[in-house]
Amino acid sequence: MSLGKIWVLAEFAExxxxxxxxxxxxxxxxxxxxxxxxxxxxxxAQYQDALGAFGVSKLYDIGSLAGSLPGPKVAAAMAGEISxxxxxxxxxxxxxxxxxxxxxxxSARLSVGVITNVVNLVSDGSGLSAEHAIFGGEVIxxxxxxxxxxxxxxxxxxxxxxxxxxxxxxEVASAKVSDLGPTDGAKVTASHAEERSGPKLDEAPVVVxxxxxxxxxxxxxxxxxxxxxxxxxxxxxxxIVDAGWVPYSYQxxxxxxxxxxxxxxxxxxxGATQHMVGMKGSKNIVAINKDKEAPIFQVCDFGIVGDxxxxxxxxxxxxxxx
Amino acid sequence: MNICVCVKQIPDPTATQSLDPSTNNLxxxxxxxxxxxxxxxxxxxxxLVDSAGGGEVTLVSMxxxxxxxxxxxxLAMGASKGILISDPELAxxxxxxxxxxxxxxxxxxxxxxxxAATESTxxxxxxxxxxxxxxxxxxxxxFAKKVEIVDxxxxxERQTEAGxxxxxxxxPALVTVTAGVVEPRYPSFKGIMSAKSKPVATLxxxxxxxxxxxxxxxxxxxxxxxxxxxxxxxxxIIEDNDxxxxxxxxxxxxxxxx
Ligand SMILES: Cc1cc2nc3c(=O)[nH]c(=O)nc-3n(C[C@H](O)[C@H](O)[C@H](O)COP(=O)(O)OP(=O)(O)OC[C@H]3O[C@@H](n4cnc5c(N)ncnc54)[C@H](O)[C@@H]3O)c2cc1C
Ligand SMILES: Nc1ncnc2c1ncn2[C@@H]1O[C@H](COP(=O)(O)O)[C@@H](O)[C@H]1O
Numbered sequence: 351m352s353l354g355k356i357w358v359l360a361e362f363a364e365x366x367x368x369x370x371x372x373x374x375x376x377x378x379x380x381x382x383x384x385x386x387x388x389x390x391x392x393x394x395a396q397y398q399d400a401l402g403a404f405g406v407s408k409l410y411d412i413g414s415l416a417g418s419l420p421g422p423k424v425a426a427a428m429a430g431e432i433s434x435x436x437x438x439x440x441x442x443x444x445x446x447x448x449x450x451x452x453x454x455x456x457s458a459r460l461s462v463g464v465i466t467n468v469v470n471l472v473s474d475g476s477g478l479s480a481e482h483a484i485f486g487g488e489v490i491x492x493x494x495x496x497x498x499x500x501x502x503x504x505x506x507x508x509x510x511x512x513x514x515x516x517x518x519x520x521e522v523a524s525a526k527v528s529d530l531g532p533t534d535g536a537k538v539t540a541s542h543a544e545e546r547s548g549p550k551l552d553e554a555p556v557v558v559x560x561x562x563x564x565x566x567x568x569x570x571x572x573x574x575x576x577x578x579x580x581x582x583x584x585x586x587x588x589x590i591v592d593a594g595w596v597p598y599s600y601q602x603x604x605x606x607x608x609x610x611x612x613x614x615x616x617x618x619x620x621g622a623t624q625h626m627v628g629m630k631g632s633k634n635i636v637a638i639n640k641d642k643e644a645p646i647f648q649v650c651d652f653g654i655v656g657d658x659x660x661x662x663x664x665x666x667x668x669x670x671x672x
Numbered sequence: 673m674n675i676c677v678c679v680k681q682i683p684d685p686t687a688t689q690s691l692d693p694s695t696n697n698l699x700x701x702x703x704x705x706x707x708x709x710x711x712x713x714x715x716x717x718x719x720l721v722d723s724a725g726g727g728e729v730t731l732v733s734m735x736x737x738x739x740x741x742x743x744x745x746x747l748a749m750g751a752s753k754g755i756l757i758s759d760p761e762l763a764x765x766x767x768x769x770x771x772x773x774x775x776x777x778x779x780x781x782x783x784x785x786x787x788a789a790t791e792s793t794x795x796x797x798x799x800x801x802x803x804x805x806x807x808x809x810x811x812x813x814x815f816a817k818k819v820e821i822v823d824x825x826x827x828x829e830r831q832t833e834a835g836x837x838x839x840x841x842x843x844p845a846l847v848t849v850t851a852g853v854v855e856p857r858y859p860s861f862k863g864i865m866s867a868k869s870k871p872v873a874t875l876x877x878x879x880x881x882x883x884x885x886x887x888x889x890x891x892x893x894x895x896x897x898x899x900x901x902x903x904x905x906x907x908x909i910i911e912d913n914d915x916x917x918x919x920x921x922x923x924x925x926x927x928x929x930x
Contacts, residue, residue, distance in 0.1 A: 363833060363834075419811075419812075419813070419839065421802060421812070421814075422806075422811075425806070445798075446833070447814065447815050447830075447831065447832060447833070450798050450799060450802070450814070451802050451812070451814050453799060454767075454798075454799035454800075454801075454802035454803045454806065455802060455803075455805075455806045457767075457768055457799065457803055458768065458771060458802075458803040458804075458806035458807050459806060461768070462768075462892060463766050463767070463768050463891060463892040463893045464767060464768065464797070464799055465893055466767070466796075466797040466798060466799055467796065467797070479896060479897075483901065485689055487901055488900065488901055489691070489898060489899070489900060489901060490898070490899050490900075490901050491691075491696070491895055491897070491898050492895065492896050492897040492898070492899075493893050493894065493895050493896065494893065494894055494896050495892055495893050496892055496893065496894055497892045499892070504798075504799070531809065532809055532810060532811055532842070533805070533806065533809055533810065533811055533812075534811065535811035535841050535842045535845065536811040536812065536813050536826075536828075536839050536840070536841035536845065537839065537840055537841070538837045538838065538839050539838045539839065539840050540837065540838040541832070541834070541835070541836075541837050541838075542835045542836050542837070542838075543834040543835040544834065544835040544836075555929075556929055579930075580924075580929050580930065581929075582929075588851065591852065592851050592852035593852075594852075597835070598817065598831050598836075598850075599833070599834070599835065604791075604796060605790065605791065605850070612927065612929070613924075613927055613929050624793075630904075634927055635904075635907070636920065636923070642909070642911075647907075647909055648904075648906075649904050650907045650909070651904075651905070651907035651908070651923075652907055652908050652909075652919075652920065652923045653907060653908070653909035653910070654909075654910055654911075654912050654916050654917075654920060655909065655910070655911050655912060656911065656912025656916065657912065660912070661912055661916070661917060664917045665917050665920060665921070668917050668918070668921050669921065669924075669930055672921070672930065
């Protein structure tokens with residue numbers, strides 16, 4: 351038995367729905383008869399066909415945020431549509447900066463719980479059970495909502511395949527946002543993009559990440575060079591992001607990106623649970639670490655116990671001279 | 673400038689963690705420690721109060737078993753006082769339930785700003801603080817990597833997918849900070865000594881007028897199963913020697929990435 355209706359908060363980047371948005375819509379289409387999306391931003395109605403191709407039959411257009419942060423407006427738009435109408439059975443948010451905020455605001459507004467860090471959902475007829483990983487992905491916990499109200503899930507990237515299982519013709523409706531008062535007080539005054547070249551970290555077939563074991567910031571160049579040689583993207587542990595060696599957008603893990611490349615190479619990374627949550631799903635894992643007890647070796651397919659600052663230059667040489 | 677910092681007290685994350693098989697809740701036996709994630713918030717608050725030229729930093733923490741050792745760590749860093757909400761009813765609270773308790777406790781104080789971490793080390797729902805903001809009717813800025821007070825307003829650099837946004841908010845407001853926003857100080861010996869005599873008020877669920885509204889019994893979600901994830905096959909691990917890099921190149925060739 352499938353559910354009646356699921357809402358998905360759609361997010362966009364570079365003039366298209368984000369991959370995670372398509373993952374959530376695809377999943378919603380397998381669980382519910384009707385999938386509807388909410389979106390904010392200037393001219394999001396133009397994406398109606400892109401969303402319809404994945405099964406969205408209605409797009410609630412919140413319109414331009416005019417400098418506001420999305421959380422309060424999205425929550426107000428959803429709560430507004432719910433009031434006086436039959437609520438959807440479930441609402442899916444991506445575990446993104448804005449998705450988490452919107453889910454949290456909506457949960458408090460409606461006084462219904464939210465289940466976060468979801469990596470899989472299973473339908474049992476009456477509702478959805480959500481799986482999330484704890485202890486660095488070693489243990490999977492399944493949770494369920496009790497009681498009434500829409501079931502709010504915050505879902506991690508790459509938990510579902512972005513497949514168009516059915517299409518729908520998608521109508522656009524404008525979503526009303528009530529006056530938010532002080533909750534809408536925070537305004538974006540400027541946006542800054544950090545430059546990066548090469549394939550995207552969360553889409554690259556190969557990821558080479560560096561950690562504190564590199565020793566010094568300039569050694570990160572080795573990671574970048576190796577990544578480039580393998581047509582991959584460079585990544586990082588939080589330790590070196592916090593230390594300012596590389597921008598935050600390089601971070602792999604619980605608070606950073608989830609990556610599932612064909613090959614993940616961890617250089618000088620210990621394998622803390624919060625790092626592993628973001629890369630354990632990689633198909634093949636290589637680790638280089640001088641401590642043979644480092645937890646990263648427990649998940650790797652091929653590991654070398656040794657000094658990264660010696661091994662990586664030799665590896666780069668060996669690949670170049672092939 | 674008065675600041676409330678939400679600080680979670682958690683089981684030592686370096687110790688082996690387990691779930692209680694009868695309740696499926698995280699085992700919280702033994703001494704709790706101040707969540708590392710929250711040391712950044714405490715430090716941020718101390719620095720902001722300092723540059724404002726005065727005010728108090730109040731720590732707010734919810735823990736079911738009367739635990740204050742984590743709060744004492746924050747007091748030793750320099751916070752003025754603590755509020756502990758402790759009640760057996762609170763065991764098994766979900767994020768919303770926790771947020772209701774924290775919001776009600778924060779309301780009993782005078783504050784210009786509430787600071788929390790983007791996510792805790794053990795629960796890591798990352799939703800509690802923004803739920804608190806909604807319950808208090810406050811604006812919120814999550815994922816702050818830089819926080820200042822400029823002309824009586826909160827000025828934040830907020831991480832985004834592409835880089836970061838500059839965000840300005842009137843006060844009172846709530847901000848969640850990431851690790852790396854500031855370098856937390858270590859409590860000095862003097863700090864540790866003076867922390868012992870700083871006031872920590874203890875409130876119950878009834879004190880906050882939330883009886884029957886919060887805690888495990890009133891959380892709308894339940895853990896229905898716990899299982900071990902599929903373990904990865906043990907791999908080949910070799911010591912670095914003359915041949916190690918050659919073997920790795922062979923492995924990469926086999927994967928057809930070179
Ligand atoms: C709420 C929360 C969220 C978090 N989110 C994330 C996240 O998203 N991503 C993340 O990565 N972390 C995250 N962390 C941090 C995480 O717990 C670890 O602190 C971090 O991953 C450690 O990074 P590291 O492995 O580079 O450093 P370390 O743990 O210090 O490890 C360095 C490793 O390098 C090895 N080494 C040293 N010298 C050499 C050498 N010459 N050659 C080879 N190896 C060497 C050492 O043996 C060691 O294993 C989070 C933590 C918390 C509390
Ligand atoms: N029980 C608690 N007591 C005090 N603060 C909390 C509590 N739970 C969560 N918080 C705050 O909310 C942040 C995010 O927690 P979480 O939602 O568990 O990821 C924490 O780092 C704290 O700042």
